[in-house]
Amino acid sequence: MEITNFNYALPDGRQLYDNLSATFVDDKVNVLLGPNGVGKTTLLDFISTVNLRPDENFLGFPAFKQIAYQLQGVPFIPEATVADTFKMVMAIENPKNQFAIDNLPDGLVKVANTKFGQLSGGQKRLVIIDIISQLNRELYLFDEPESGLDPQMASQAIARIHDLNQKGKKVIMTSHQFQNINNDDYNLLFMAEGKIRFNGTPTDFLHAKGTDNLVDAYIKQAGMMG
Numbered sequence: 599m600e601i602t603n604f605n606y607a608l609p610d611g612r613q614l615y616d617n618l619s620a621t622f623v624d625d626k627v628n629v630l631l632g633p634n635g636v637g638k639t640t641l642l643d644f645i646s647t648v649n650l651r652p653d654e655n656f657l658g659f660p661a662f663k664q665i666a667y668q669l670q671g672v673p674f675i676p677e678a679t680v681a682d683t684f685k686m687v688m689a690i691e692n693p694k695n696q697f698a699i700d701n702l703p704d705g706l707v708k709v710a711n712t713k714f715g716q717l718s719g720g721q722k723r724l725v726i727i728d729i730i731s732q733l734n735r736e737l738y739l740f741d742e743p744e745s746g747l748d749p750q751m752a753s754q755a756i757a758r759i760h761d762l763n764q765k766g767k768k769v770i771m772t773s774h775q776f777q778n779i780n781n782d783d784y785n786l787l788f789m790a791e792g793k794i795r796f797n798g799t800p801t802d803f804l805h806a807k808g809t810d811n812l813v814d815a816y817i818k819q820a821g822m823m824g
């Protein structure tokens with residue numbers, strides 16, 4: 599999947615993408631990084647076709663029906679249990695889907711009978727990731743999946759997403775955290791000033807910035823933008 603020379607201006611005239619090009623790797627988890635407001639979520643909106651995606655700039659991306667998109671803050675019914683929420687999503691996906699409670703993915707078993715509204719913020723996010731991971735799609739988009747999670751929950755969230763990729767699914771996520779994306783199973787795309795300024799593995803990112811710490815590398819990269 600590739601984006602080539604993509605230009606886009608916001609309604610107020612600000613140029614959000616300026617000849618942006620990006621290469622996504624199928625057998626790695628692709629992670630969009632960059633300062634707040636730089637356009638990471640909006641790029642997921644284009645990839646998912648929530649925003650109209652110009653075919654000439656977006657090459658090799660699956661069609662809408664083959665994409666699952668986890669937006670920030672998905673509104674499930676607070677009174678429905680996790681098991682019922684899962685069954686409902688699976689039934690919408692395919693009315694022939696029949697799931698018994700013992701078919702639930704591991705992550706959902708412990709909270710199966712808890713009402714969605716009674717889960718903690720972190721549990722809600724993990725449940726959403728688990729439910730989305732069960733949909734049978736070619737490409738999965740996650741917008742800040744670790745946001746608001748404690749370090750243990752965050753590492754679980756990333757482990758689920760990593761598993762999905764290991765099972766052969768294409769994944770693109772946005773993130774502001776580095777503790778779980780520190781090996782070469784990840785493809786980093788650092789966005790700034792309308793372009794992707796670095797596109798490669800964490801090892802290459804560290805090497806390019808002359809440091810052994812990803813946060814330092816990020817700060818050095820961000821500092822270059824001034």
Ligand SMILES: Nc1ncnc2c1ncn2[C@@H]1O[C@H](COP(=O)(O)OP(=O)(O)OP(=O)(O)O)[C@@H](O)[C@H]1O
Nearest residue numbers: 608609610614632633634635636637638639640641
């Ligand atoms: N529909 C819209 N109309 C006007 N401006 C918009 C619209 N959608 C997004 N923007 C602006 O586009 C810019 C990029 O927003 P986006 O949410 O993509 O950034 P981001 O990199 O994901 O930020 P963060 O890291 O804070 O989540 C922001 O300045 C935002 O205000």
